[in-house]
Amino acid sequence: MPGGQGDDTVTRREPGDLARLRDAFSAEAWAPPGTGCPDAEELWASAAGELDPQADQKILLHLAECAQCSGAWRLAREIVSPGETAEERVVRLEKGRRSRTWRRPAYLAAAATLLIGLGLGTGLLINRRGPASQPVYRQQRASVNIVASPQTQRLPRSACRLRWSAGPAGSRYDLTVTTKDLDILAVVRGLTEPEHLLPPEKIPRSTREILWRVTVHLPGGGSVSSKTFSSRIVD
Amino acid sequence: MKRLVDRVRAAVRRSCPPYLASQAEDIAQEVLIQLVRKLQRDEGKSNFSSMYLLKAAHGVTVDEIRRRSRRREQTGLEDTMQVHIHSAPDPERQAVGRSLGLEIRRCLERMIASRRVAVTLHLLGCAVPEIADRLQCPLKAADNRVYRGMKDLRKCLEAKGMTP
Numbered sequence: 001m002p003g004g005q006g007d008d009t010v011t012r013r014e015p016g017d018l019a020r021l022r023d024a025f026s027a028e029a030w031a032p033p034g035t036g037c038p039d040a041e042e043l044w045a046s047a048a049g050e051l052d053p054q055a056d057q058k059i060l061l062h063l064a065e066c067a068q069c070s071g072a073w074r075l076a077r078e079i080v081s082p083g084e085t086a087e088e089r090v091v092r093l094e095k096g097r098r099s100r101t102w103r104r105p106a107y108l109a110a111a112a113t114l115l116i117g118l119g120l121g122t123g124l125l126i127n128r129r130g131p132a133s134q135p136v137y138r139q140q141r142a143s144v145n146i147v148a149s150p151q152t153q154r155l156p157r158s159a160c161r162l163r164w165s166a167g168p169a170g171s172r173y174d175l176t177v178t179t180k181d182l183d184i185l186a187v188v189r190g191l192t193e194p195e196h197l198l199p200p201e202k203i204p205r206s207t208r209e210i211l212w213r214v215t216v217h218l219p220g221g222g223s224v225s226s227k228t229f230s231s232r233i234v235d
Numbered sequence: 236m237k238r239l240v241d242r243v244r245a246a247v248r249r250s251c252p253p254y255l256a257s258q259a260e261d262i263a264q265e266v267l268i269q270l271v272r273k274l275q276r277d278e279g280k281s282n283f284s285s286m287y288l289l290k291a292a293h294g295v296t297v298d299e300i301r302r303r304s305r306r307r308e309q310t311g312l313e314d315t316m317q318v319h320i321h322s323a324p325d326p327e328r329q330a331v332g333r334s335l336g337l338e339i340r341r342c343l344e345r346m347i348a349s350r351r352v353a354v355t356l357h358l359l360g361c362a363v364p365e366i367a368d369r370l371q372c373p374l375k376a377a378d379n380r381v382y383r384g385m386k387d388l389r390k391c392l393e394a395k396g397m398t399p
Binding site: 017020021025026037039040043049053056060061063065068072073074077079080176178183211221222223228 | 256286293298336340344359362369370389
């Protein structure tokens with residue numbers, strides 16, 4: 001029986017293979033086409049937490065089978081809430097759920113209010129110790145916001161060192177660099193330092209601007225992607 | 236219109252996975268066609284929010300991924316991987332990752348539904364509080380499902396000779 005609470009305890013127990021399992025699970029580029037796949041709009045709605053629990057459950061069971069839809073779902077989740085912390089995400093999902101609940105018939109809402117009121121009243125009568133303290137999760141505390149170093153706005157072609165703000169100790173970084181036309185110049189995975197020197201031969205002579213994006217893999221599990229940064233290349 | 240085109244391109248840039256980067260312009264064109272059709276339907280009254288554009292870009296990207304995958308199934312050509320392979324540091328590692336992905340899914344099939352969903356969300360990068368919220372269950376129950384599910388998954392993979 002797991003003794004602790006939240007992602008904190010799960011990740012503390014996790015061996016270091018979680019990142020590899022996650023990568024392999026969403027390797028949709030090679031996946032065979034799935035069967036009975038939901039359309040992109042449904043995947044988006046699920047990732048954004050806009051579906052009712054029953055419909056969401058159906059989609060999630062499908063994701064367990066279909067690598068392509070898993071990739072599409074994960075993509076939608078990253079687009080809907082880039083850089084959102086676990087806490088912010090839960091607040092957003094709860095807010096969405098609340099707004100859907102109010103669309104139900106008024107008598108259901110009234111009955112629920114009555115039940116909650118009764119429950120609260122009974123709870124207060126039985127337990128006078130005051131409100132329980134809220135658990136704090138390590139991942140929620142680690143609000144990671146990746147920003148590019150100001151020096152990366154203009155970079156010499158011969159010393160194109162991309163730098164960004166560091167994540168918590170033990171973080172690893174994936175970096176994707178493209179031209180303005182989205183031609184890939186470099187994909188580097190598993191960096192241990194928040195910087196990377198792009199070799200000059202990787203940058204075509206005609207390139208005057210590069211776009212780059214960093215994904216931080218947090219030591220306790222989970223990852224956060226930065227927005228896309230742009231750097232001017234000077235000779 | 237020029238502004239809309241720029242906004243669509245930016246939305247596609249955000250929604251396009253690296254291995255589809257070379258198709259980004261086609262995807263942007265397809266999104267624009269959809270938007271123009273919508274404008275015609277609404278007699279030019281539509282006002283596209285950033286989220287709407289991102290959603291449209293995501294939809295077209297997903298369609299493109301599925302189209303390429305079907306084409307690959309039919310022709311046996313692995314064109315989807317071209318860009319990715321050129322830019323990837325270790326193709327052998329990726330091949331192992333691919334078969335690991337298949338085995339993970341086979342192991343998930345054997346799991347009871349509640350654990351399967353919790354583990355799926357965990358593998359998709361969700362933290363336990365989010366899993367609890369999505370499944371509308373207490374935090375401890377979500378933690379338990381993820382913990383036991385991951386344990387089952389590792390045991391199953393080990394039995395198949397896969398050590399992640």
